[in-house]
Amino acid sequence: MKKTLLALLLGSLITGNAAAQAPSAQTEVVWLGQSAFKITSPGGKVIVTDPWLRLNPMTPAPYKQLEKFGKIDVLLVTHAHFDHFADAPALALMYDTPIRAPGGLNQSAMTLGVLPAKLLPRINKGGTIEAAPGIKITAVRAEHSSELVWRNPATEKDETHVGGEAIGWIIELENGFRIYHAGDTAVFGDMRWIGERYKPDLALVPIGGHFTMDPVDAAWAVTELIKPRHVIPMHYGTNPLAKGTAKEFSDAMVKSPVKVQIAAPGQALSFP
Numbered sequence: 456m457k458k459t460l461l462a463l464l465l466g467s468l469i470t471g472n473a474a475a476q477a478p479s480a481q482t483e484v485v486w487l488g489q490s491a492f493k494i495t496s497p498g499g500k501v502i503v504t505d506p507w508l509r510l511n512p513m514t515p516a517p518y519k520q521l522e523k524f525g526k527i528d529v530l531l532v533t534h535a536h537f538d539h540f541a542d543a544p545a546l547a548l549m550y551d552t553p554i555r556a557p558g559g560l561n562q563s564a565m566t567l568g569v570l571p572a573k574l575l576p577r578i579n580k581g582g583t584i585e586a587a588p589g590i591k592i593t594a595v596r597a598e599h600s601s602e603l604v605w606r607n608p609a610t611e612k613d614e615t616h617v618g619g620e621a622i623g624w625i626i627e628l629e630n631g632f633r634i635y636h637a638g639d640t641a642v643f644g645d646m647r648w649i650g651e652r653y654k655p656d657l658a659l660v661p662i663g664g665h666f667t668m669d670p671v672d673a674a675w676a677v678t679e680l681i682k683p684r685h686v687i688p689m690h691y692g693t694n695p696l697a698k699g700t701a702k703e704f705s706d707a708m709v710k711s712p713v714k715v716q717i718a719a720p721g722q723a724l725s726f727p
């Protein structure tokens with residue numbers, strides 16, 4: 456604690472800016488399986504993405520206990536599918552944090568009465584907002600679908616509703632570090648535009664195949680289009696149809712200048 460305070464003081468002396476981050480400030484990224492991540496910003500903000508946790512076979516046990524997150528400042532969902540949205544309503548209620556998701560998904564969730572309206576604000580592709588002090592999020596295109604399957608409590612039957620259009624997120628932290636969470640997606644040409652416009656430091660990309668890019672497509676998209684500094688593969692190892700593996704992705708990235716970080720579920724990876 457003392458060390459952090461000293462570093463902060465030194466940081467502000469050097470830059471002459473009282474609000475400067477400590478020079479040692481890191482971004483911590485923990486993969487929770489599939490497309491779920493817990494990201495802790497240099498300023499201590501907690502960002503959770505695509506929370507499918509309690510029934511996710513890859514999620515480490517401590518993260519299945521939703522109350523153990525302590526706090527969530529920003530809750531991001533890329534689309535309505537169960538393996539991305541499942542635990543979002545429970546987390547939103549528990550931490551009084553709105554779900555940031557495609558506008559059409561939140562609209563359906565609101566009219567169905569899934570959550571109170573204040574936890575379901577709307578945003579759409581191209582929109583950038585400050586979702587928590589110092590944390591900017593931008594909704595960008597993804598090439599996928601977004602049906603919302605909802606069990607009607609009156610009939611006990613599943614119903615399929617409109618869930619907006621699937622998106623990806625650009626997440627910019629207090630120190631300017633940018634993360635591109637691609638959501639579920641195929642390769643698409645505007646990934647080049649996303650790379651050029653937002654210059655992500657870290658990309659989180661699906662590699663499972665069948666429903667999304669496979670390892671070879673993902674490696675090509677990362678190397679030729681997105682061009683981040685680091686990449687973490689996600690969305691694999693949970694569905695027998697999505698056969699892509701981290702090893703196949705690493706092999707396909709051998710000649711790429713982008714640094715591959717294979718995350719073990721629950722392991723904290725730090726980025727300067």
Ligand SMILES: [Zn+2]
Pocket residue numbers: 534536599600639666
């Ligand atoms: Zn999906």
